[in-house]
Amino acid sequence: MSAYDDKPWLDRYAAGQPAEIAVEHDNAVDMFAAAVARDPDSDIIRYFDGRITLRELDELSDAFAAGLADAGFAAGDRLAIYAQNVPQFVIAQLGTWKAGGIAVSVNPMNRERELELILRDSGASVLVCLEDLYRDVARNVVANTDVRTVITTSELEYQTRNDERLFARVTRDPDFEGNRVDMSELIDRHRGSAPPEVSLGPDDVAFLTYTSGTTGPPKGAMTTHRNVVFNAQTYRDWIGIGPDDVILGVAPLFHITGLIGHAALSLLVGAPLVLMYRLDPAVTLETARAEQATFTVGSITVFIALMNAPGAQKDDLASLTKVYSGGAPIPPSTVRAFQETFGHYIHNIYGLTETTSPSHGVPLGADAPVDPASGALSVGVPVYNTVVRIVGEDGADLPPGEIGELVTSGPQVVPGYWNKPEETEKAMGGGRFRTGDVGYMDSDGWFYLVDRKKDQINAGGYKIWPREVEDVLYEHEAVREAAVVGVPDPYRGETVKAFVSLRPGTSAEPEELIAFCKRRMAAYKYPRQVDVLDELPKTVTGKLLRRELRERE
Incomplete structure (x- = not known):
């Protein structure tokens, strides 16, 4: 038996946990419905001084879905969300699924060329975006795409605090020109309406998550409902997240980390998701303290920014006992500095867009080993149901300690890229995803990343x-x-x-x-x-x- 098949890491480092978990729901809508049924009046979104309960989110997303259907949106259609971390992102995502559609996440930093590329590639027929993004960017390109309905909204909604550090440049101009629908008015018109019945299966696409494009044009990873539910459960079970936790939303919701480690996890367990529009270190520290946040996952640059925020105090993050970082390598010195500053250890978690966030993680409470030769911090061990191999140029397995490419198999791996069969076969042929990341596994089953092949x-x-x-x-x-x-x-x-x-x-x-x-x-x-x-x-x-x-x- 190969060292990559016997899962020694799960026996040794996740004692008391099963080596595999079953997918509990057929789709993300059923996953959310189960949370609503358990505790409908608990908070699910906190946005500054605003609160949305599970019951309210269910009603808001129902109304949004009914409005989409009324506008001709059908099962399998794509809806692009071009927004920061605001409640409307979650409402639109849930509503799209309830209408049988596919949500398309768009980086709010994208400009005309990048936005047009994604809209054209996805064939999105509906665009949901913030008013200023429509006025400054989107209205210049939608005519060149398949978008027939534009729904705009404002980051000032669902809260009344209007923190000047975040919203000083935000202005509402409801009369500016443009063929668009206001999201609040759409929801109000259809409040109380139930969306048409749709059938969503585990293999239906939940959203298109576009790769960052750091090594080429972005590709739309077809993230299925099975992918979403499975890795939401992975976060829940691997880290021990429950309804009493409070999730601090530091990762962008358009990114796979925010989509799964924030939004999907919140919808699964019914834990409140704290949104802050965009990352501001001082606001984040204040919010974490006020909301008594217990868990977050974000890039290491977020934690570096928090450490260097003027006036940062250990008590600001006293409640944040479950801290994970992914998306970029973690220097061991930064982990030590964060622990000295706030008293908490940063656990590594590793995955890619194509693995629906985690394929590896450091178990909660364990310190990742550091490779004595390179000083690299381990990215963890493969999570449930997952086999990761280190392979050489010929595709053959390499023994522990030898450097090669990470190749991942598991229920979190997406089935392919949208309308790109050749790219899909190249990266995922044979059911194994070739990550492009180079690393090795030690004799105890811990994995280490060296770098990207192209770097x-x-x-x-x-x-x-x-x-x-x-x-x-x-x-x-x-x-x-x-x-x-x-x-x-x-x-x-x-x-x-x-x-x-x-x-x-x-x-x-x-x-x-x-x-x-x-x-x-x-x-x-x-x-x-x-x-x-x-x-x-x-x-x-x-x-x-x-x-x-x-x-x-």
Whole structure:
């Protein structure tokens, strides 16, 4: 039996838990209905001073679904949601499912070209977006797409606090031109109406989740209802989340982490989801304290921002005892610093858009081991029902300790990309998803990521993984964020260049940072060039954009 088949990690590190779990609901609507039936009057969304109960969310999404059907929206149609972390995102997503449709998540940072690409690729017939995003972006492109109905809404709704730190630039202009429907008016017109009966099966697509496009054009991963329900249960059971927990929504809802680790998890267990429009470190700390948040999952850059927020205190996150990070590698030094600042350990969780969020996780209460050779922090062990192999260039399994590509099989892996059969076969042929991530498994079953295949630097024949250099830079007390890329070099072909931002109130010269790495790394690995920037480019989910840095060079 292969080391990748016997699941030693589950026996050893998840004692008392089953190696496999069964999918409890046929679809995400039934999953939500079960939560409504258990406790209809408990909060399910908290948005500043606003509260929405499970019963109210059920009624709001029913009305939205009825309004969609009245406008000609049918089972299998696509509805794009172009919004920040607001209650309307969840209402529209649930309502789309109740109407038998497919929700399409759109990054609110996307501009005309990017939005048009996703609308055209998905064939969305309805667009839900914030008023300012319609006025400034969407109305310039919808005529070039299949969108026939635009529904607008405002981030000022469902709350009355109007925090100036977040909403200072938000203006309501209900009379601005444009062929659109107001979401509140649509819901009010259909309040009390039941949507038409639809049949949703486990293999029906729940939403199209577009890959970040950091290595090429974004592709729409077809996330099924089975995928959604299974990994919502994975979060619940792996971490121990129940209705008494409070979920702090720091990840964007358009991203797979926010969709599953925030929204779907909340709808499954009936725990309130705390939304804050967009991430502001000071507002997040205040909200976590006021709402007594107990769980969150977000990129490591979120936790770095919280640590560096002016006036941050240990008590701000006293209740946040279940802390997970995914979406970008975690330097061990940052985990230690967060624990020193707030008293809580950051548990790694790892997955991709195509694995519907987690394929690996560190069990709650366990500290991830650190590889003594590279200093890398383990991303955890495979979660329920999941087998992850390390394979070589020939596709054959590699033994523990050897570096290769991670290939994942399990019920969280999506069946393919929307209208891209060749891309689907290349990435997922044979039921195994080739992640493009490079790493290894140790003899105890812990997995470690080295880097993305495409990010490897070849300096004079020596292979260098950017993450290893970045982890060393994070050990410097002044470094807040670090990104390492290969740049052209007349002698070595490629050489190592680092971009860093510094912690507030600190300073460090490039020469100092180069010398710091030189003392800690092999001669061919340390950066020959360092640029100090105010901010490093990153996606809205916190993933550092090495490609953009390479293009600058």
